[in-house]
Structure formats: C-alpha cells, structure tokens
Amino acid sequence: MPPQQHGEIPLLVSSSQYSSARPLSNSVSRPRSRLRAFKRWMRARGVVCSDALRLDAADPLGVHVRAVAPLREGDLVATIPRGACLTPRTTAAAGAIEAAELGGCLALAVAVMYERARGAGSPWDAYLQLLPERECVPLVWPADEAERLLAGTELDKIVKQDKGFLCEDWKECIEPLISSGELDVHPDDFSLDKYFSAKTLVSSRSFQIDSYHGFGMVPLADLFNHKTDGEHVHFTSTSDDSDSEDHNEQSDASADEQSTIENPTNSPSGSRIDDEDLEMVVVKDAKEGEEVYNTYGTMGNAALLHRYGFTELDNQYDIVNIDLAMVTKWCTSIFSSRHARARVLLWRNLGYSGCTSQDAEYFEISYDGEPQLELLILLYIITLKPDVYDKLICVAHDLVGDDEHDTIYNVVKFAEVSSSTQNSELNGLEELLDVKKLLHSESICSALRSLADMRESLYGSNTLEDDEGKLQACCIVSERKLYHSLVLRVSERRILYRFRKYASSRSKTKKRKHP
Numbered sequence: 001m002p003p004q005q006h007g008e009i010p011l012l013v014s015s016s017q018y019s020s021a022r023p024l025s026n027s028v029s030r031p032r033s034r035l036r037a038f039k040r041w042m043r044a045r046g047v048v049c050s051d052a053l054r055l056d057a058a059d060p061l062g063v064h065v066r067a068v069a070p071l072r073e074g075d076l077v078a079t080i081p082r083g084a085c086l087t088p089r090t091t092a093a094a095g096a097i098e099a100a101e102l103g104g105c106l107a108l109a110v111a112v113m114y115e116r117a118r119g120a121g122s123p124w125d126a127y128l129q130l131l132p133e134r135e136c137v138p139l140v141w142p143a144d145e146a147e148r149l150l151a152g153t154e155l156d157k158i159v160k161q162d163k164g165f166l167c168e169d170w171k172e173c174i175e176p177l178i179s180s181g182e183l184d185v186h187p188d189d190f191s192l193d194k195y196f197s198a199k200t201l202v203s204s205r206s207f208q209i210d211s212y213h214g215f216g217m218v219p220l221a222d223l224f225n226h227k228t229d230g231e232h233v234h235f236t237s238t239s240d241d242s243d244s245e246d247h248n249e250q251s252d253a254s255a256d257e258q259s260t261i262e263n264p265t266n267s268p269s270g271s272r273i274d275d276e277d278l279e280m281v282v283v284k285d286a287k288e289g290e291e292v293y294n295t296y297g298t299m300g301n302a303a304l305l306h307r308y309g310f311t312e313l314d315n316q317y318d319i320v321n322i323d324l325a326m327v328t329k330w331c332t333s334i335f336s337s338r339h340a341r342a343r344v345l346l347w348r349n350l351g352y353s354g355c356t357s358q359d360a361e362y363f364e365i366s367y368d369g370e371p372q373l374e375l376l377i378l379l380y381i382i383t384l385k386p387d388v389y390d391k392l393i394c395v396a397h398d399l400v401g402d403d404e405h406d407t408i409y410n411v412v413k414f415a416e417v418s419s420s421t422q423n424s425e426l427n428g429l430e431e432l433l434d435v436k437k438l439l440h441s442e443s444i445c446s447a448l449r450s451l452a453d454m455r456e457s458l459y460g461s462n463t464l465e466d467d468e469g470k471l472q473a474c475c476i477v478s479e480r481k482l483y484h485s486l487v488l489r490v491s492e493r494r495i496l497y498r499f500r501k502y503a504s505s506r507s508k509t510k511k512r513k514h515p
C-alpha cells in the first residue's frame with residue numbers, strides 16, 4: 001500500500017453525518033415525537049425559532065439544525081427568554097443551591113439533576129426529554145476502554161484525574177445536599193452516576209448567560225452542532241456589547257470568572273437581572289439545505305473530545321505537548337542529572353517557563369510541527385558548552401530583557417561572543433545575531449528528533465500508518481469511541497511527524513549553508 005499523505009485522510013461519511021453522529025442508544029431514547037413536543041414547549045415558553053431553520057432529529061444521529069431558506073449575515077434566527085433557560089437561578093432547587101453556596105458548573109449540574117428528577121412536573125420536561133441521557137465524553141466511557149483508547153494521547157490520565165475530582169465534589173457537596181433532606185429527592189436521582197451524566201451535559205451544552213444566572217442550559221441554542229472556523233450563527237445577548245457568549249462555555253473554574261452581560265435590573269439578592277432575550281444571529285451566510293453550525297470555540301481535538309465527545313479531522317488548532325519531565329529525561333540520557341538540574345535552573349532564572357496545567361509543565365508543538373520557543377531556548381541552554389555556561393550563570397540576571405525575545409537575543413549574543421572569542425573564530429556580526437538559526441543547531445535539532453521519538457513511543461508499538469488504516473476501517477456511528485480516539489491519535493501523531501520533519505529540515509538547511 002502506498003504511504004498515506006500525512007495530514008489528509010478521506011472522510012468516511014458525508015460531512016453532515018459526521019457532524020451530528022450519535023450512538024444508536026441515544027437515538028432510541030430521542031424519537032422524533034420528542035422533537036415535536038419540544039417545539040410545542042418552545043412556543044409555550046416564548047422561544048422563537050425562525051421559519052428559515054429546521055430542527056432535525058435524524059436517527060441514529062443527534063439533533064442538528066438545517067437552513068430551509070438562505071440565511072444572510074445579520075439575520076436574527078432565534079430569540080430565547082432568559083426565563084426559559086434552565087439555570088441555578090430558575091430551577092426549583094435554586095434555594096437549596098444558594099443555601100449550599102454552590103456555584104458554577106456544579107450548581108448547574110444540581111439544577112439539571114433536580115429538574116430531571118421532577119420528570120413531567122418540571123417546567124423543562126419537554127426540553128430535558130430531548131437531551132441524551134449523557135454525552136459520550138471520555139468521562140463516562142468504561143474505565144478500561146478510556147485507558148486503552150486514549151493511551152499516549154493528550155487525554156491519557158486526564159480522565160482518571162477528572163473522575164477523582166468529580167467524586168470529591170460529589171462527596172463534599174452533593175451527598176450533604178441529599179442527606180440534608182432540603183431537596184426531598186430520591187438518593188438515586190442524585191447518585192454519583194447521575195452526577196457524571198449531568199456533568200457531561202453541562203460540559204457539552206451549557207452557556208455562560210450573565211452574572212445573575214451564571215451557567216445555564218439554553219434550549220434551542222444548544223441544538224446547533226460545532227464547526228471549527230465554519231460557524232454560521234453566534235449566540236449573543238442584545239445587551240452584551242462584548243459579544244462574548246457565542247459558544248458553550250467550559251466546565252473549568254476559570255470560566256466562572258469570564259466577563260458577563262451588563263444587567264439593568266436588580267434582583268432581590270443584589271445581583272442585577274437582565275430580562276432581554278438571548279439571541280442567535282447569523283454571522284455567515286448559509287445556503288438552503290445546509291446544516292447551520294455554531295462554534296464552541298477554537299480548540300484542538302483533545303479539548304473537543306474531552307468536553308464534547310467528538311473530534312474533527314485536520315483540525316488546525318490541534319497541538320501535541322512535550323512534558324518538561326520528558327525533556328529532562330532526554331537530557332539525563334546524555335548528560336548527568338546535575339547538568340540537567342543546573343541548566344533548567346538557569347533557564348528559569350532567565351525568566352522562562354513552560355505552559356502549566358495542574359501539576360504538569362509542558363511545551364506545545366503546534367499543528368504544523370513547530371515547537372514552542374521556550375523549548376528551543378531550554379535546549380539551547382542544555383547544549384551550551386560548560387565554559388560558556390559558567391560565564392553565563394554569572395551574568396544571567398543582567399541578560400533578562402523586557403520580553404522573552406529580548407532575553408534570548410541577549411543570551412544568545414552573550415553565549416556566542418563568549419564561545420567565539422575563546423576560539424578566535426567570530427563569524428561576523430550578522431551570523432552572530434541570527435538567533436533563529438542558532439536555536440536550530442544540529443545538536444538542538446537532534447534533541448528535537450529524540451523528543452519526537454520519545455513522545456511517539458507513548459502510543460505503543462503500532463505505527464501511525466496502522467492507526468490510519470484502523471481509522472479508515474472504523475464506523476463513526478457504531479464505533480464512536482474508537483473513531484474519535486483514533487482521530488485524536490492520528491492527528492497527534494501527524495503533528496509529531498511534522499515536528500520531526502521540522503527538526504530534520506532545519507538542521508539540513510543549516511548544514512548546507514555551513515558545510
């Protein structure tokens with residue numbers, strides 16, 4: 001078989017099928033009659049959906065929205081009263097949520113569990129009936145499957161960590177709520193399992209509404225599928241000047257602090273309430289018959305799979321990370337541990353660091369295989385000759401510039417002058433100051449290739465071509481977890497392929513110019 005063109009694999013199904021594919025189990029629980037009931041519910045709750053849109057519940061795919069007439073930029077296609085949204089403020093559990101001082105996504109998950117438990121008695125029953133029991137995100141995949149399918153990927157270990165944190169939240173916040181008796185719910189309706197299910201819905205379909213409501217489920221707005229850089233509509237508020245609420249918000253705590261809508265009315269508890277309707281506005285024309293997409297933000301496949309349970313082929317926002325721990329491991333395979341510690345320390349003293357998340361520090365490799373500048377600088381410092389390093393540590397503080405580029409310019413200039421003077425081999429000022437070239441020396445490029453190999457080895461013994469073959473043979477609908485985990489693996493390994501190519505081409509260019 002000829003090798004695959006990296007970065008391109010054929011779509012296995014049509015793009016509209018791909019966009020809204022759901023496992024069969026969901027389709028069984030969401031027949032079209034539920035869609036009809038939801039439309040009646042929308043009318044009763046003042047939710048207005050333009051006649052130019054059609055809501056489709058195509059079995060076995062999920063709900064998606066289609067244009068039945070051409071849509072033009074600026075068209076208003078939906079209005080949703082804030083009161084129709086299910087939020088920690090609008091739920092009948094609002095008092096208990098406030099008393100327990102629950103906030104953010106946890107508060108919304110309680111609201112969802114509570115209204116689900118009320119069944120037909122809930123004002124959101126017809127809406128909730130339309131939602132899947134749970135979104136197929138890795139959090140709710142069987143543990144052994146998640147471990148096997150995500151091994152080596154950016155989501156490896158994260159799912160286990162998530163589960164740990166959510167179990168803690170449940171024990172600390174939800175169990176006491178059940179035992180307090182304040183909500184008068186059956187414990188089964190607030191079980192850990194139900195909490196996980198609610199969390200998947202919150203992570204995949206909630207929006208930050210405003211400072212009064214916080215996170216909420218926004219009926220109708222949450223029926224649009226996502227397309228990276230290809231959305232037709234934005235979710236917004238008439239009073240939201242910043243236009244910041246155009247996508248589903250994430251479940252991380254930082255999202256709690258995001259800017260919200262200015263509210264003109266005061267609520268009893270002091271917050272100001274905005275009563276203007278939320279809106280969906282067309283931002284890009286759509287043809288009759290086209291699926292109408294929203295955007296959930298620009299993110300790589302790991303984030304898409306983590307929060308929403310799907311991936312996109314050839315996603316330009318994809319990245320692969322190389323842990324600092326992996327860099328030090330590579331370093332100690334060549335130099336001593338003392339060397340590794342000292343060089344990392346100097347790098348830090350120069351004001352550099354990697355990206356951080358929880359307890360990990362890492363470097364990003366972009367979609368086109370380019371490593372983060374901080375990694376190149378660290379490798380430059382690691383590979384400095386001992387005498388240059390000795391001189392550098394004495395003046396490190398004086399070399400710290402206004403930004404990372406200033407600093408690296410100062411450091412490289414100092415290091416090159418130090419080594420060249422000693423060898424009496426100055427190559428001329430121009431050569432000295434070509435920082436980019438100096439950060440791609442043969443030794444640094446060789447380190448990059450070793451790091452690519454080390455990162456690649458995390459995927460196990462099969463090759464990228466093996467994964468590509470499996471992906472082509474896999475069914476997006478009946479093998480959803482396998483399909484999306486393969487897209488994630490393949491996308492990441494293609495980045496590593498480009499990363500290796502990047503390292504090889506840089507060192508070759510340098511060799512040709514300076515034989």
Ligand SMILES: C[S@@+](CC[C@H](N)C(=O)[O-])C[C@H]1O[C@@H](n2cnc3c(N)ncnc32)[C@H](O)[C@@H]1O
Nearest residue numbers: 018019062063204205222223224225226308310
């Ligand atoms: C906000 S909902 C969108 C409406 C959803 N299709 C439904 O059936 O209700 C988000 C979920 O839709 C699905 N989805 C959205 N965009 C998708 C896409 N481009 N490809 C595959 N699934 C997508 C994912 O399951 C995601 O968690």
